[in-house]
Amino acid sequence: MTPSKTATLPPPIAIPRPALGPIARFLVAILPSIIGFLSLFVAWHVAAAYLVQSVLFPTPLATFGKGLELALSGQLWIQIGASLKRIILGFAAGSLIAIPIGLAIGSFRTFRKLVEPWTECLRFIPSVALITIAVIWFGIGEESKIFLIIYATVFIVILNTAAGVSAITPNKIRAAQALGATRWQVFAFVGLPATVPYILTGMRLAMANAFTTIVAAEMIAANAGLGVMLWDGRMFMMIEEIFVSLVCLGALGFITDRLFRLAILRFAGRFSPTM
Amino acid sequence: MTPSKTATLPPPIAIPRPALGPIARFLVAILPSIIGFLSLFVAWHVAAAYLVQSVLFPTPLATFGKGLELALSGQLWIQIGASLKRIILGFAAGSLIAIPIGLAIGSFRTFRKLVEPWTECLRFIPSVALITIAVIWFGIGEESKIFLIIYATVFIVILNTAAGVSAITPNKIRAAQALGATRWQVFAFVGLPATVPYILTGMRLAMANAFTTIVAAEMIAANAGLGVMLWDGRMFMMIEEIFVSLVCLGALGFITDRLFRLAILRFAGRFSPTM
Amino acid sequence: QSMVIATGVDPAFAAFYVANQAGIFKKNGLNVDLKTGPSGSTMASLVIGNQAQAAMSSEQGGIQNFNRSSDVVVVSEGTQMVGFHGLVARGHKTLDELKGKKIGVAKGTGGEAFWLAMLQNKGLKATDFQVVQVEAPEMIAALERGDIVGFAAWEPWLAKARRAVPNTVLVIDDVGIMSPRAFVYMNKPWVLKNGAAAETFLKSLMEASDIITKQPKEAAAYVAKQLNLDLDLTEELMPKVPSKFQLTQDSIKALQFAEGVLKEGGRLVKPVDYGKFIYPDLLKKLRPEAVSYEVPKS
Amino acid sequence: MAFLELKNVSKSFVSSRSRSTSLAVRDFDLEIAPGEFFCLLGPSGCGKSTVLTMLAGFEHPTGGEIRVNGQPVEGPSKDRCVVFQGDDSLYPWLTAAHNVEFGLRMAGMPSAERRQKVEAALGLVGLSGQGSKFPAELSGGMRQRIQIARALVIQPKVLLMDEPFGALDAQTRHVMQHELRKIWLATKSTVVFITHDIDEAILLGTRVGVMTAGPGGTLRDVVTINIEGERDRLDPAYTRYYAEVHGMIRDEVAKSVRAMAA
Amino acid sequence: MAFLELKNVSKSFVSSRSRSTSLAVRDFDLEIAPGEFFCLLGPSGCGKSTVLTMLAGFEHPTGGEIRVNGQPVEGPSKDRCVVFQGDDSLYPWLTAAHNVEFGLRMAGMPSAERRQKVEAALGLVGLSGQGSKFPAELSGGMRQRIQIARALVIQPKVLLMDEPFGALDAQTRHVMQHELRKIWLATKSTVVFITHDIDEAILLGTRVGVMTAGPGGTLRDVVTINIEGERDRLDPAYTRYYAEVHGMIRDEVAKSVRAMAA
Ligand SMILES: Nc1ncnc2c1ncn2[C@@H]1O[C@H](COP(=O)(O)OP(=O)(O)OP(=O)(O)O)[C@@H](O)[C@H]1O
C-alpha cells in the first residue's frame, strides 16, 4: 500500500475498542479533553493561590472576574477585534507569500541557493527587534503591524513547505516527468499537492507566531488590541489586565487553530492525513 | 519502491546534468549561494543609502565597522557567548522535553486529549509576555532566561513530532504489532525513528524561535548578551549596536543551523531524506 | 553581605553606576549585583518579590508597586531632574503652531507625566492636539517619516531627535512646570532583617553622589562606561539629573502629584498611605537633616 | 475443530469522496483447522486483502464475527504474523538484517542468538550477505523476501501472507515455495496464503478457497487438495484440481469484466 | 537500425552505510529496433529495474552510454513513458480517473476529450465505474492497473514497463496481456517489458533477453521469438522457446543461490 492509505485510516497506534452507544462514546471521547482543560485551570489556581502567592500572579478567578468586567463594558471586544484583524491579515498574507517561495526552494536547486541566504539569516532575527525598521518603512499605521505579523509567519511556512517538497517519493516526480509534465507542471501538479500536509503543519505553527508577534507589533503606536492591553497592564502594574490579555490570546489561538483544522478536514481532508 | 528511497536519491526535481570537472562543479555549486549572500547585502546597502536614508537605518558598512570595533575590543564576544550559552541550553532542554511529549501525543489518543488543552493554549502566549511570570518562578538569574527559551522551543517541536507520528504509514505500525511489539515498543522502535525527519524539521524551526526569544529573555535583568546590546541600543539610539546585534543573531542562527544540518547528515542521514 | 539592585539604563541612575564602577560598594563590604532592564519602573517591580532588594524609579513606578505590595517602600529621594523632559517638534517652534497636529506621547512614562503637567500649566486641553501613542525609541523614526510633527519625551531622546532630524527644535521643557524625581525603593522586610547592610547601601549611594557633584568628569566617565554610552552626550546629560538624597515636603508633593495623575487615569488601585509608603529610618540615621516632611493626612 | 473462524463476515468502507459506503467483503463464512495451509484465490479487487486484514485484527468486520481459537479477535497479536502486500511495511531506517530481527528484538532475545537466527532466515530467502543493505538499496523482489524472512523468523502460530511471492521471478518463487512448504511441514503452523497463482495454491494448500468477483466478494467454493506427499504438476490429480479451480476463477473474472462493462 | 541503444552500460550505487559502491548492472549491451516488444527476464535483484530506470532517463549510467533514436539520453521524456514496479508513483490526492488523465492534462487536452479517453482506458484495464475512487481505496491489483492505464492513455512512442502485471491474478493478467498485445500491434510503439513470468515474455515479446544473476547482472542471452500470428501455449514452437528460456533462468537462479551460499 502507498503512504496515501493514511488518508482514510484512523490514527495508527489506536487499538480498536469494543463498540459503545453513541452518547457514551461521545462522552468517553470528550472526557479527556475536559479533564485536560480543568487540569490547566486547577494547576493555575494551585500555583497562584498556594505555591507562588505573588501579587504579580493572580488566580484564575480574579482574572476571569476582570475579564468579565471588561467584556461587559465592551472594552474587551474592541481589543480582541483590533488584534484579530491584524493577525488574520498578516497571517493570510504571510502564508500566501511563503507557499510559492517554499515550493520553489524545495523544487529548484539554484533558486534554493539564491534565496536561502535570505531566509536562513532573516528567520533568526526577532520581530520585536524589527519594530524600529517597520516604523521607518511603513510608518506607525496598520501597515507596520501587519508587516511584523507577515515577517513572523513567512519563514516557518517556507521552511516546512520546502521540507515537504523534498520528502516527496521520487517515483511521483519521475512518473510526472515521464508523462510529459514540464518542470513547472511538476511543481504545480505534484510538488504542491504532495506538500499540502507539510504546508498546513507549517501554517499551524506559523499561526502561533502570528499570535505571539501581535504583542510586539502592538508596541508600535496602537490604540487598541490585546498587545496594547498587555503593555499598558505591564506599564501600570495592572496584573489582571495582563492575564486577561494572555488568556484571550491563548483561547483565541486555540479556537482559531480548531477552526483552521476543521476547514482543512472539510475542504482538503484527502491531502492531509495528519490533522 | 517505498518512500525510503528518498534516503539515497538526490533532490527529486533536479534534472541530471552533464559531467564537469570537480573544481568547476564546486564553483557552479556554490556560485548561487554567493550571489544570494551578496544580493542580501547589496539590497541592504541600496535600501539604507539610497531608498530610506534614515539615521535609524545604517548601511552595512557602518554596521560592520561598528561590529569590527566591538569585536576587537572583546565586547562582542562576551555578548555572543552569553547569549549563545542560554540559547543552546534552552534549545537542548526544550527539545528533550518536547520530543517524548510529541511522540506520546501522536501515539496515544487519550494522552493527546489530556495534554492538547495545555499545549494548544499555551503555544499562543508570547514569551515576551511571560517575562514577569518567569521572574516570579525562577528569579532573575539564568534560570528564568533559559525557561523562556525552553518555552519558545517546546511547542514547535511537540507539534511537528506529533504530526510526524500521525504521518507514519499504517502498515509500519501494523507490522510491528503483528511482530509482537507492545504499545510501548511500537512507540519507541517505530514511532520515534519514523518521526525523526519531522522532529528535525521541528527542531530547526524551534532553533529560530530560541534565537528570537533570547531578545525577550534578555529584557530580564541580564548584564550581557546580544539581547542586552539590542535593548540598550534601542534605549540610547545606538543604531549601529542594534544592527550589529541583529546581524550577529542572523549570522549565528545561520551557522548554527548549518552545523545542525551537518551533524544530522553525519549521524542520522538515513533517517532524514529532507535535509 | 550581598544584594541585588535593579535599575534601568539611563543617566538618572548615575548614583548606582558610580557606586558600582568606582568600587564604593565593594569598599564598604557590599557585594552588589547590578541588574539592568528597559526602564526603572519595570525593574522596580522586582522589589515586590524580593528578587531585588533595591531599585530606583519614578513616583508613578513606586506608587504602582506599593499599590500591589506594601513591602515596597521609599527610603529616599534619589535624583531630581531638571530640564530632562521636553517637547520637540519639527518645523514648528511654538505650542500654538502645533495645535491640531499629531504629537507622539508614550503612555505611562515620564514623558506623559510632563505632557499632562504642561497642558495643565499652559491652560490647554488634550483635545487641542492629536495625541498618538508611540514608544520612545520609535519617536524619531515617526518624526523622520512625518507620521508625527513632534513628541513629548525625555533625554536622551530630545537631544537625539534634534541631532538626527533636520529642523527639529525644543519647543518647551519641564523647567518651571514640574521637577520629577527618582526615588530609591527597597524591600521593607529585607531592610528590617538586614538593617546594617541596608544602611551601608544607602551610605554608598551618598558617597557616589558626592563624587557626581564634586568630580563630574570622573562621574560622567563611570556612567558612560557602565552604559556603554557616548561620553559627550553623558557629560551633557549628567547636570540634568543631579543626585539628591533627601526626603522633603517637595518629595511628598511630587508623590502626591503622581498619585493624582494615576487616579485621573483610572490606574490607581487604592489611595496611598504615606505613613506606610515612606520609611525614613535609614536616611534619618545617616543624615537626619535631610529628612523634613510631614506625613499627609489621607 | 475450528481454529480460525469467520462467521458471516462482511466489511464495508466509507468512501472519503462521497461519504457513501462501499462493500468490500460480504457474507464470508469459513472455518480453518489448526495446522491447515489455506490458500485464497480470487479476481483482483474481490476482497482477499480485506479478509486478511480482518483476520490479523487490524480492521474490524462491519458485520459478522471473527474468532481465533474460540476467542473473538480484538486486535493484532504476535501469534498471527503478517506478510503484507506491497513493501511499505519495511522499516527504511533499519538494514535488511535489522528488519528481519525486529520481532526477535521485541521479544527480548539476546543479540547473539538473534544474529544466528537472522542469518539463517536470510539464507532461507536467498539473501545471505545482503543483510547490511537498507531496503531502499534492494530490488523489489529482495524487499519482498526480507518481509517474508521477518515473519518466518518469529515462528508464529498463524502466518497470514498476502501475495508474498508476487514480485519474484518464477525460479526464485519456486525455491521459496519449496522452503515455505518445508517450514510448514516441520512446524505445523496454520497458514492463510493469498495468491493469484493457481499453481502455487494447489502446490501449497491443504485447501484452496476461491472468492467471487468484487466489489463485495464472498467465498464461492473451497476445494480440498488431497494429494499425499510431494506434489507434482504432472500428476493427473494435480491437473484435475488445476482445471477445477481455473474454471471457477475464469467464471468470476468473466463476471467481473461483465459487471464492469454494464 | 537501432532505436534504443545501450552501449556497454554499467551502473553502481554508493551504499549509504559503508560509502562503498556496489555494482547493480555491468557491461550491458543491447540494441532495440523501433516497434520491437522486448521482454527482459532475470533472477530477482539482477538489475532489471536499474536498466529500465536508466532507459527512462531517471538515473545516469556510471559507465557506457544510452541513446534513443541516436540522441544520448539526458533526462526523462514523455516519449518514454514508464510503468513503475510497486505503486508509490500514483498520486494519492487524485481519484483513479484523475490519475489516469494526468498526462493528457499536462499536454493541455480539453476536458471533454480527456474524459472520453480516460473512460476508454479504464475500461481497457477492467476498471470502468471505479474512476471516482482514490488509490487508497483500491486493491493492490487495481492500483497497478490504474498505473497501466495512465501510461497507455498518452500513447507514448516507447513504453517502459516494470512487472506491470505482477499484482494481478492469472485471469486478469491474461486479459491484460491480450489488450497490451492488441495495442502494441495497432500502434507499433516500442516496448521494453520487465517480467518474471516466462510465459508472459514468450507470449508477448518479439525478443526475450535473459540477464545473469545479480548483484551486477548483465545480459546473458537474447532469444528472438519467431511465431507468426496468435501465440498459443500448446504450439510446439512455443514450448521450445519456453524450455530454452527456462533453462537459462534456472541456471542463473542456481548460480545466484550458489553465490549467496558462498
Ligand atoms: N481503505 C479502503 N477504503 C475503501 N475501499 C477499499 C479500501 N480497501 C479496499 N477497498 C475496496 O475493497 C475491495 C477489495 O479490496 P482488496 O484490497 O481486499 O482486494 P484484493 O482481493 O486484495 O485485490 P488484489 O488482488 O488486487 O490485491 C476493492 O473494491 C477496494 O476498492
Ligand SMILES: Nc1ncnc2c1ncn2[C@@H]1O[C@H](COP(=O)(O)OP(=O)(O)OP(=O)(O)O)[C@@H](O)[C@H]1O
Ligand atoms: N538505490 C540503490 N542503492 C543501492 N543499491 C541499489 C539501489 N537500487 C538497486 N540496487 C541494487 O542493485 C541491484 C539490482 O537491483 P534492481 O532493482 O535493478 O533489481 P531487479 O532486477 O529489478 O530485481 P527484482 O526482480 O527483485 O525487482 C540489487 O542488488 C540492489 O540491491
Ligand SMILES: [Mg+2]
Ligand atoms: Mg490485495
Ligand SMILES: [Mg+2]
Ligand atoms: Mg525490479
